[in-house]
Amino acid sequence: MAKHITTINKVSLQKTLQTGGCGECQASCQSACKTSCTVGNQVCAK
Amino acid sequence: MDIHRFFINGLYLVLDVNSGALHVLDKPAYDALGVFDGTNDVEVINTLDNCYDAATIEEVLNELRDLKEQGLLFAPAINTPISFSDKPLVKSLCLHVAHDCNLRCGYCFAGTGDFGHDRALMPKAVAEQAVDFIIANSGARKNCELDFFGGEPLLNMETVRHTVNYVRRREAETGKVFKLTLTTNAVLLDTDIIDFLNRENISVVLSMDGRNEVHDSMRPYADGSGSYADVVAGARQLVESRNNQSYYMRGTFTAYNLDFAADVIAMAEQGFSQLSVEPVIAKEEDYALSEAHLPAIFAEYEVLAKEYLERRNAGRGFEFFHFNLNLTNGPCVAKRLSGCGAGHEYFAVTPEGDLYPCHQFVGREKYIVGNVSGGIKRSDIVKQFRQSHVLNKSECRECWARFYCSGGCHANAELFNASIDKPYKLGCELQKKRLECALMIQAYLVQKGEAD
Numbered sequence: 001m002a003k004h005i006t007t008i009n010k011v012s013l014q015k016t017l018q019t020g021g022c023g024e025c026q027a028s029c030q031s032a033c034k035t036s037c038t039v040g041n042q043v044c045a046k
Numbered sequence: 047m048d049i050h051r052f053f054i055n056g057l058y059l060v061l062d063v064n065s066g067a068l069h070v071l072d073k074p075a076y077d078a079l080g081v082f083d084g085t086n087d088v089e090v091i092n093t094l095d096n097c098y099d100a101a102t103i104e105e106v107l108n109e110l111r112d113l114k115e116q117g118l119l120f121a122p123a124i125n126t127p128i129s130f131s132d133k134p135l136v137k138s139l140c141l142h143v144a145h146d147c148n149l150r151c152g153y154c155f156a157g158t159g160d161f162g163h164d165r166a167l168m169p170k171a172v173a174e175q176a177v178d179f180i181i182a183n184s185g186a187r188k189n190c191e192l193d194f195f196g197g198e199p200l201l202n203m204e205t206v207r208h209t210v211n212y213v214r215r216r217e218a219e220t221g222k223v224f225k226l227t228l229t230t231n232a233v234l235l236d237t238d239i240i241d242f243l244n245r246e247n248i249s250v251v252l253s254m255d256g257r258n259e260v261h262d263s264m265r266p267y268a269d270g271s272g273s274y275a276d277v278v279a280g281a282r283q284l285v286e287s288r289n290n291q292s293y294y295m296r297g298t299f300t301a302y303n304l305d306f307a308a309d310v311i312a313m314a315e316q317g318f319s320q321l322s323v324e325p326v327i328a329k330e331e332d333y334a335l336s337e338a339h340l341p342a343i344f345a346e347y348e349v350l351a352k353e354y355l356e357r358r359n360a361g362r363g364f365e366f367f368h369f370n371l372n373l374t375n376g377p378c379v380a381k382r383l384s385g386c387g388a389g390h391e392y393f394a395v396t397p398e399g400d401l402y403p404c405h406q407f408v409g410r411e412k413y414i415v416g417n418v419s420g421g422i423k424r425s426d427i428v429k430q431f432r433q434s435h436v437l438n439k440s441e442c443r444e445c446w447a448r449f450y451c452s453g454g455c456h457a458n459a460e461l462f463n464a465s466i467d468k469p470y471k472l473g474c475e476l477q478k479k480r481l482e483c484a485l486m487i488q489a490y491l492v493q494k495g496e497a498d
């Protein structure tokens with residue numbers, strides 16, 4: 001058990017280099033006038 | 047920058063940029079990471095040896111090395127994936143069904159709804175061509191998105207209704223599934239329209255600026271009177287009719303309400319729970335945001351983040367768009383590169399059928415990429431937007447937020463820097479602050495076993 005560091009999420013963006021790109025997820029405008037959406041808060045649609 | 051280390055709301059955190067892993071640290075580990083680069087153990091020991099005992103430093107270094115080995119710290123750099131194809135699919139269209147508006151919002155980028163041109167309504171035939179355009183250009187993708195936008199789209203309900211019927215027919219013919227949204231100021235919502243929106247499963251984005259006086263000062267009617275009471279009434283009727291689902295209420299904050307957390311809370315107090323407020327985009331106006339406002343805005347995001355957690359703990363939480371971060375099942379790298387998709391996956395359609403990279407570009411005529419009747423004519427512009435991603439932009443390549451922000455808003459970059467490749471600095475600062483708040487919230491929720 002680590003004493004000094006707690007990992008919140010074990011993820012690997014690199015892995016999605018192979019698996020990703022299906023393109024089914026929604027477009028995500030970040031401007032003021034839309035449902036402003038940073039990409040990071042989207043969920044993968046797969 | 048491969049890691050981002052920060053202290054917020056009592057937590058020492060580090061985000062490993064290339065893997066996407068987030069870690070909560072104690073003070074020794076936080077200090078060690080100020081020096082550690084994955085290889086320089088001796089330097090860490092020498093720097094910390096008058097603050098911590100040797101055993102502690104060694105423990106910390108062991109844990110850091112472990113994480114590195116697991117690929118959760120100093121993960122290798124990410125290159126453009128092959129899955130990020132050169133030829134984009136069109137995912138989403140924004141239909142400007144009415145270049146006209148019944149409000150006169152002080153900060154409207156559409157210039158009171160007409161985008162600097164004559165007031166115009168989109169004819170049904172143009173809307174049909176737009177639907178056909180997205181079907182023809184979405185390839186094998188099943189989902190198509192259509193946003194009814196304006197000006198104020200409820201001023202052209204005839205075309206909205208007609209388009210929805212047409213969409214349903216074309217769905218049956220093609221097997222595509224359309225996700226429909228409508229962005230409105232809520233003034234004209236009535237029972238008839240609300241029934242239609244519910245029946246047709248249309249998500250609604252409602253514009254409201256929070257506190258009564260804040261809202262009325264920026265979102266008046268043409269005669270100058272405030273719209274707050276009508277907006278709240280319309281919005282409430284809609285939201286209640288759909289069990290508080292499938293909507294977002296969003297506002298804009300300006301230099302006049304740097305205490306915008308109070309506006310988010312005002313909306314929550316009115317019974318709305320899906321909320322967002324966004325920084326106004328303006329140059330040289332009294333209400334414009336500037337670098338001088340940053341400390342106040344940063345502090346305000348923290349106020350909002352704490353309130354978010356407190357209310358959630360008390361069982362009366364609200365959603366704030368920028369604080370929803372999915373740390374375990376977020377988007378793939380290809381998506382993180384395509385960002386908002388403007389100009390390649392996403393286009394705006396004017397009442398005349400002209401295609402622009404997005405709604406904010408409408409009226410900047412050199413960006414017209416084609417027309418729904420004849421398709422894309424300027425594939426050079428499409429290519430330029432497709433390639434303007436975080437791994438190709440020098441500022442973004444070095445930025446810790448690159449895989450969350452995905453390169454910011456091209457329209458703002460173009461407006462402030464005359465180039466879509468040079469991000470709008472103030473927007474970057476706000477983006478990064480919101481992300482820090484969101485990461486902190488996730489860290490708290492995961493530790494409490496509450497994250498989604």
Ligand code: SF4
Pocket residue numbers: 436441442443445446447448449451452453454455469470473474475477478
């Ligand atoms: S747009 Fe700004 S905040 Fe976003 S990745 Fe680029 S530099 Fe970072």
Ligand code: SF4
Pocket residue numbers: 028029030031034386387388392403404405406407454455456457458
């Ligand atoms: S360029 Fe800006 S306004 Fe346009 S879709 Fe992208 S984030 Fe939204």
